[in-house]
Amino acid sequence: MGYRARLRVWRGDADSGELRDYEVDAEEGEVVLDLLHRLQATQCPDLAVRWNCKAGKCGSCSAEVNGRPRLTCMTRLSLFDTDETITVTPMRAFPVIKDLVCDVSYNYVKAREVPAFSPPEGLEPGEYRMQQRDVERSQEFRKCIECFLCQDTCHVIRDHSENKEAFSGPRFLMRVAELEMHPLDSHQEKGGDRPEEARGDHGLGLCNITKCCTEVCPEHIGITDNALIPLKERLADRRYDPLTMLFRRKRS
Ligand code: SF4
Ligand code: F3S
Ligand code: FES
Helix, strand or coil, X not given: CCEEEEEEEEEEECCCEXXXXXEEEECCCCEHHHHHHXXXXXXXXXXXXXXXXCCCCCCCXXXXXXXXXXXXXXXXXXXXXXXXXXXXXXXXXXXEEECCEECCHHHHHXXXXXXXXXXXXXXXXXXXXXXXXXXXXXXXXXXXXCCXXXXXXXXXXXXXXXXXXXXXXXXXXXXXHHHHXXXXXXXXXXXXXXXHHHHHCCCHHHCCCCCHHHHHCCCCCCHHHHHHHHHHHHHHHHHHCHHHHHHHHHHC
16 A cells, blocks of 8 residues: 655755755555656756665665664565655765765776786686585675665774774675685785785774674675684784794795
8 A cells, every 4th residue: 555655865966965854655565776766757857866676685785774774675565664764864874976976986996906817826716616615615706786874884984084094894805705715716825925915005004893894795795704703813823833934034
């Protein structure tokens, strides 16, 4: 059955903005993105909102709904009472371009800073062989749709934009962990050291395992337990293993 939904949307640009109240027709079974589209079609043709698949797979429609980072296309209206005001604001950790659209280029800069998968010399693509359990381990991380909700919610940059230079955020620390766990990655044999790079180049030490990133991930990836904590453990093993310490001291 239809009803009039109360919507409060942040309107503005990089310089200024405000929350504005609207009433929009809503139908049972709809999601927040449906309301934004109807608002755009009937009252605010200039409303800027990013979306693409409307199926929780492209990661474009990220915003904050009543203060919680969410995909608007996967946030059902049935979560809210019909007389409740639904407040939609842009992701707080990134600069606003217009209305609900943010500049997420920070993430692309951080993505480029992670050295790519590096297969052993001479191994041709068809010759890759992996144990099934190794395939499954990285499969979880590859479900990431790059919605950047984990990045948005992590307090290290959400509350301290000055940390952005030193901290790559959970999504890209998870990428480092995925590559570190890959049995065919030979980054280390070629002189690299992914756990050390996670610490030095990507700010792993700033993560204090609050797990907020894991809580908002729409793909339910175990970011903290399966990627960040194992990466921290590998780093500790490297740094405090007596043989490795001796080797490092000899090299320096
Ligand atoms: Fe989004 Fe989850 Fe990927 Fe983070 S890890 S970008 S929350 S899908
Ligand atoms: Fe941030 Fe997730 Fe660590 S929210 S502090 S990256 S556990
Ligand atoms: Fe693609 Fe929401 S529109 S994830």
